[in-house]
Amino acid sequence: MTSTPLRLLGISGSLRKHSLNTALLQAAQELLPPDVSLTLHPLNDIPLYNGDLESSLPEAVSAFKHAIAQSDGLLISTPEYNYSIPGVLKNAIDWASRPAYKSPLAHKPVGILGASPSPYGTVRAQDHLRHVLAAVHAYALPHHGLLLGGANQKFDEHRHINDPSTRERLQVFLADLASWTRRFRTPHHP
């Protein structure tokens, strides 16, 4: 069976240079199934959401929405801040969610990951993210990818995953996300 190439867009919920969640996306880039690419899109330049600016979108917002529209699916890796997703990530979704129900997020397949030093592994953040993605009519892969607790112990000094079972779980999840994404390909990708 041949498979059409898939373009995934990777979004980290943390802006920290040494973010565990960005490292997790970078690790994912090494573990993708054949014919799947993953490009990271940093959120650093996206301003605070203000509905008054909808009529003339800031450039970083247009670029973000365009990148989502051009992708076949998203892979979001989120830290957990205060029992939920970071404001930074929610803010980017708030921008991308417009116009309601017709945004680039509508009908977009999404895989959710999260890494945290805590033993809970971002489980509350991932549940909130799933709830928010339902609001924008995105299609989140229903099962958890990685609830990576103790994540500060799971990368080596080159930011590679040092734990074979974690690497394997990530690889399986990425294959699941590729299958999930192919189910929802938009009509112009038959």
Next chain:
Amino acid sequence: MTSTPLRLLGISGSLRKHSLNTALLQAAQELLPPDVSLTLHPLNDIPLYNGDLESSLPEAVSAFKHAIAQSDGLLISTPEYNYSIPGVLKNAIDWASRPAYKSPLAHKPVGILGASPSPYGTVRAQDHLRHVLAAVHAYALPHHGLLLGGANQKFDEHRHINDPSTRERLQVFLADLASWTRRFRTPHHP
């Protein structure tokens, strides 16, 4: 019975100039119990949270944290974006929540309001906000203040509440918040 003066800090989750939630806080300023003041603190200048900047806080973040610390309690009015609180509001809380458990939000009494054109009146956003406030060890007044649905019909052209029952409910809630705040006054306000 005499009561000591209370200083409340008002936070709107929307940056829109004609925000219904900002209007609701402005309406609250007219309906406060005796000896209670409410100062609004806009979130417009607060940058995206980045843990790398914790060692040298942006000025707008320091000012926000200082304003919280100087207040006796908070009154937050939140829109609902995508079934949750705006990223803008979550981002401000993420900054203010540091250092964990010892932030200016810890042990701070908070009243929650929300206005929306939708009939659901921000109920999901308010529930998420309550969950987030638990994470920062703030003390949210347990009952709902206003779940102000159809809010675009409830202000006149001067941004005053045009509905007597809404005005009355807000007034009762503000009295409840004042009592709640006095229960938790820090030791330097005996």
